[in-house]
Amino acid sequence: MTEQNASKTMLERLTREFQVSDIKQRKPGLTTISVAKDMAETLIRELRDREGYTHLNFMTAIDYIERGYFTIVYMLHNYDTRSTLSVHVNIDRVNASMTSIHTLWAQAWTYQRELRELWGIDFPGSPRIEEDFCLEGWDEIPPMRREFDTVEYCERTFESRDGRETVDPREHMHEVIFPQRGGDN
């Protein structure tokens, strides 16, 4: 109970000092919060140095193409309270750029290289950010952006072999695997 109170106090303080919004407890031990882009690095530094969130589980990006922004997710873990805090930061999709956190966790630059290559998000100052990571010599739009048509690219680039058949799993189950059951009811 005390831990829950401590967590509540901490979140209230963060809301006051860093304008943290959208605080949601997803399940015991996992809370998500949102913060503005210019406050993000300070908040994460605060969480690491003063609140015990010493471990960066991972960082990744979500492409909300309909709403016109990327959400960068920093998943932080506190070993003392065994709680995970997910910090969400919305950044603009056009000329996407974000503050680098490689000064907080050295391993973050690997994630940042990946984000730059797969989503096209720039992290100025991050080590080796310009280098190729998984895709060598990639000259299309970054493949994890949702406007990238993977199937079309794949058909254009790679030769396929004849004889491969694709069936709709739903129809196949109705017609071939469970024909006697008939329909959804």
Add this chain to the structure above:
Amino acid sequence: MIKSLNTESTLENAGLSAEEQDLFSNARPKAYEPYPIEAVENFANWCRANSLWILAFGTGCGAIELRPLMTARFDANRFGIAGRPTPRQSSVFIIGGYSSVKTLKRIVRSYEQMQGPKFVIALGICPVNGGMYWDSYNTIKRLDQYIPVDLYITGCMPRPEVLVGGLVELKKMIKEGRCDGANRYVEKFDWYKANQKRVIKNWNMPDYNW
């Protein structure tokens, strides 16, 4: 500078810088010609079949199936099969499953570094037609577009028993002289090279010789 003995045509090596041009030969690959006496060639094939050295290069999830192959349970040594750490010493290249474009570059490089006679086994469904990666932006669908494949072992994943079965089949094929993948590579070299260069966009290595 090493000049090609084949004066008919040489490779451009366009991916290399001016300094590197001198370091690599620009000769085209040569086809293997069997011994004129058939019995000698048969004997050579028998020898080749009984000392298959696998290149220890795990190129996909199927590489995990190669490890138990060498252990006591499956014991590939009884077939004269051993792992080698370098392409120069190996004769069998097992492509263990899917290969991304980045890996394909290393596969081509390792394959060309291998000395003849050399044989390629494609393990799993992914090198056949893409398998579960049929719509992946970074995984090739057909391996035989890029390097010649002698034997396919399909499945996802094939168990080591099937791999042993495939290697026994490969031995049979070598003894009958049916493994001509390396010669196919020489014959259709330009076709293979064009396919490789279409997907490997940063071609910064020599075209054939290492």
